[in-house]
Amino acid sequence: MIGLIILAIFITLIVLAIAIIQNDDLPxxxxxxxxxxxxxxxxxxxxxxPDVALTEAVIGTGVSGVVFLVTLLQIRSKEIKK
Amino acid sequence: MIDILGYILILLGSIFLILSGVGLLRMPDTITRMHAGTKASTLGSLLVIIGVICLEPTLWFKLSILALFILITNPLSSSILARSTYLKHGFLNQSGIDDLKDNR
Amino acid sequence: MKFSIRSIFISLIVSIMIVLLLQIFLQFDLVTSSAGSFVLNINANSTESANAVTSVVTYFRGFDTLGEVTILFLSIFGISLGLEGYRDKFNIFAYENSLLKIAVDTLFPLIVLFGVYIIIHGHLSPGGGFQGGVIIASAFLLMFLAKSNDFSLKHNILELAESLSGAGFILLGVLSILIINRFLGNFLPLGKIGELFSGGVIPLIYIFVSIKVSAEITSLVEYFIRIKDVK
Amino acid sequence: MINFLILLILFAIFLSFIRFIKGPHLTDRVVAFDTMGIIAVSLLALLSVSMKDTIYLDVTFVFALIGFIGTIIFARFNVAKDSDD
Incomplete structure (x- = not known):
């Protein structure tokens, strides 16, 4: 059963990756x-x-998402002020 | 005996989680989706965690801290998200009725 | 929102093909599995650490960890060099909400305590210096988010913590050269496997790494969120 | 028995994943992300019991933390977009 779950998550991740690329809106x-x-x-x-899972959760999801969003905020604020 | 109680609690919790998923999928507009998505999932995950405590009683300390964390953060994040969405877009529904227009 | 049913269908077919290819290729995965059993054998004999990954990271490959920490330091250095002219007191990130303020006051010690738990149990359970350091940095990030301009960290203290922990890491290596003639080797008593005070030098290295990583990530976030008004 | 419960929780994740892909508005996606995170916390707690290995529980706490921080930062982003129109 674990193998079937792994297969489903693989397919889900590839669909998500294509959705990330094809979206036009950055947020x-x-x-x-x-x-x-x-x-x-x-x-x-x-x-x-679990070591890799912990690292991916903290760095790959948390800090990367925060840095992307803060960069978007900075870009927008500069565009507003001009 | 306590195993059966744990299984029943986990079953109840997963039913609540499925209900939150159905509500997230079927509700008509954003605020009602938020209502269905966060409240039911908080209750469901708390029930699942209590059931897991019944299955493995030695883990009670870590799991109760996890339950406390979920109980603090999940309603708070949903409240803040709803408030910010309302400040930006209004209620985002089709009917156009906005009861909170005066004290935005 | 922009993608159609057709692209999702194509992606499904492509993903099923990739998964089948992976199933074929994973059959020939003999090299890594033999390396894993080799590392596990050596770990059982030489270090009394319950987590083989941490003993690889800090003991067998301690020099590589020093290189990674140096790369982090250099990247923060470059960011500070590039963004120094644009810094100001104004916090672009702040979000005024009294509920959030009260909740973050409650949650801050809990998150820091969890980070410390992850760090000092690095040789017993998953986690270690890098992960625990980033968790502590995320607690400071929540403080930046909730307290608008009341909360600010002094850069002097951050830089002092960062440089002191880096110096401590290198000092530990030099000390082990003096005692057992090997860089970043183990010169402390090993203890019994599964206890908190075991693993020799691994928890000490992880404490230094965690202080360095948390200070660096906090100062990175602080460089990103403070901005001067561009007229 | 425990495999059946894991399948039920996976079905709940799948339902909110559909909203996560479909959601026309940004807030829909963020709510679906939050819900997926909370459901995944209970899934991971159940999995760590079924794998008979208690050290996996640390990942679940980090999961709840990441869901909270992500949701609040997107709420902040919603308010920031307010000023550009």
Missing amino acids: HSVVLFMGFGLGSVILYFLFSA
Whole structure:
């Protein structure tokens, strides 16, 4: 059963990656990217690699998403002030 | 005996989680989706965590801290998200009725 | 929102093909599995650490960890060099909400305590210096978010913590050269496997790495969120 | 029995995943992300019991933390977009 779950999460992740690329709106892409990180954390968990899962959850999803969003905020604020 | 109680609690919790998923999928506009998505999932995950405590009683400390964390953060994040969405877009529904227009 | 049913269908077909290819290729995965059992054998004999990953990161490959920490330091250095002219007191990130303020006051010690738990149990359970450091940095990020301009960290203290922990890491290596003639080797008593005070030098290295990583990530976020008004 | 419960929770994740892909508005996606995170916390707690290995529980706490921070930062982003029109 674990194998079937892993297969389903693989297919889900590839669909999500294509959705991230094909989206035009940048904040939508960031949300989809954070969802991608969530799926890959469950995948690493099922592969019984909790170290990699912890690193992916903290750095790949948390800090990367925050840095992307702060950069978007900075760009917009500069555009407003001009 | 306590195993059966744990299984029943986890079953109830997963039913609530499925209900939150159905509500997220079927509700007509954003605010009602938020209503269905966060409240039911908070209750469901708390029930699942209590059931897991019944299955493995040695883990009660970590799991109760996790339950406390979910109980603090999840309603708070939903409230803040709803408030910011309302400040930006209004209620985002089709009927156009806005009861909170005066004290935005 | 922009993608159609057709693209989702194409992506499904492509993904099923990729998964089948992966199923074929994963059959020949003999090299990594033999390396894993080799590392596990050596770990059981030489270090009394319950988590083989941490003993690889800090003990067998301690020099590589020093390189990673140096790369982090250099990237923060470059960011500070590029963004120094644009800094100001104004916090672009702040979000005024009294509920959030009260909740973050409650949650801040809990999150920092969890980070410390992850750090000092690095040789017993998953986690370690990098992950625990980033968790502590995310607690400071929540403070930046909730307290608008009341909360600010002094850059002097951050830089002091960062440089002191880096110096401590290198000092530990030099000390082990003096004692057992090997860089970043183990010169402390090993203890018993599964206890908190075990693993020799691994928890000490992880404490230094965690202080360095948390200070660096906090100062990175602080560089990103403060901006001068562009007229 | 525990496999059946895991399948039920996976079905709940799948339902909110459809909203996560479809959601026309940004807030829909963020709500679906939050819900997926909370459901995944209970899924991981259940999985760590079924794998008979208690050290996996640390990941679940980090999961709840990441869901909270992500949701609040997107709420902040909603308010920031307010000023450009």
